[in-house]
Amino acid sequence: MNRDIARQSTGSTRMQAEFDLLADEYCMLHKANVAITGESLEYFAEYKIADLSEMLNRLRLPTSKILDFGSSIGNSLPYFRKYFSSSEVSCADVSARSIEIAQSRFPGQENYILIDKNIPLPTASQDVIFSACVFHHIPHDEHLYWLAELRRITKPGGVLVIFEHNPLNPLTRHFVDTCPLDMNARLIRGSTMRQRALAGGWEDARVDYRLFFPAMLRLLRPLEKHLGWLSLGAQYRMTARKRA
Numbered sequence: 001m002n003r004d005i006a007r008q009s010t011g012s013t014r015m016q017a018e019f020d021l022l023a024d025e026y027c028m029l030h031k032a033n034v035a036i037t038g039e040s041l042e043y044f045a046e047y048k049i050a051d052l053s054e055m056l057n058r059l060r061l062p063t064s065k066i067l068d069f070g071s072s073i074g075n076s077l078p079y080f081r082k083y084f085s086s087s088e089v090s091c092a093d094v095s096a097r098s099i100e101i102a103q104s105r106f107p108g109q110e111n112y113i114l115i116d117k118n119i120p121l122p123t124a125s126q127d128v129i130f131s132a133c134v135f136h137h138i139p140h141d142e143h144l145y146w147l148a149e150l151r152r153i154t155k156p157g158g159v160l161v162i163f164e165h166n167p168l169n170p171l172t173r174h175f176v177d178t179c180p181l182d183m184n185a186r187l188i189r190g191s192t193m194r195q196r197a198l199a200g201g202w203e204d205a206r207v208d209y210r211l212f213f214p215a216m217l218r219l220l221r222p223l224e225k226h227l228g229w230l231s232l233g234a235q236y237r238m239t240a241r242k243r244a
Contacts, residue, residue, distance in 0.1 A: 038215025041075065048132050048163050049079035051210065051237065061159055062127045063087050069119075069150060070094075070134030074102030077110065090126070092119055121153045129153075129160045133235070135193065136165060136176075136185045143188075147200030157244035160202055163237050164188055166209065172234045190236040202240035209233030 056063055063084055068076055071091035080089045092113040093099055099112050113120055129150045138146060150160060165172045167187035176182045188196075190207035197205040208228035213220045227233065 045075040046079045049076055049083050052161055053083035065126045066128040067126045069129055069131040072098050074106050077106040119149055119153055123152050124155045126153050127155055127158050131162045133165055136187050143196050144200050147197055151201050151242055154242045156242055158242050160240045163235055166233055166236050168231050169234045193238045197240040203243055205240035207236050207238050209236045211235045
């Protein structure tokens with residue numbers, strides 16, 4: 001077996017076992033963890049999809065086929081349906097139990113994919129790859145493998161959009177350090193994620209920071225669209241393109 005594939009397979013097996021175990025408690029654990037912000041789990045899920053929609057509409061990029069890489073128990077699904085009602089959405093995860101829960105929570109026409117050694121989708125089949133706070137769960141020495149695999153299934157001219165926790169934000173570090181879901185997580189700086197995307201064959205990679213103000217300061221949130229350069233947001237959005 002190829003050494004990279006063997007290492008990736010070991011990492012996927014560990015993540016599958018970890019998230020199969022925690023899948024039934026995911027919502028409860030996550031809600032308790034974000035309660036300090038004054039916002040709900042649903043707020044953060046919709047924030048990312050709304051942000052994705054605004055960016056893709058502004059750039060006039062195609063959205064007919066979207067992959068949610070690391071879709072977990074389906075928290076993003078209601079918002080994909082809201083903002084991308086005409087798109088074909090595929091939900092991919094390493095945890096069979098998480099997929100089962102997602103299907104029972106949000107029955108519908110989405111395509112569910114169990115990830116193992118690769119992503120069982122055709123080459124150049126997706127317009128948009130979306131991933132929300134997944135890469136900090138993937139062993140860092142496997143990032144290039146998965147970035148290349150995601151690039152394989154993306155159409156020429158397609159886009160990769162990764163949201164991740166920002167380790168430069170102290171509240172984010174506290175959330176991750178105290179959340180059972182992140183017991184094996186290693187956060188990634190935005191600059192590092194950008195460099196890895198470029199090394200994985202993506203182009204035009206850039207980082208924009210997000211989520212600066214908790215609920216008590218929500219009146220300041222209109223300012224966030226001007227603060228993407230400021231590396232203190234609770235999360236960041238890394239975007240990249242595949243050469244057309």
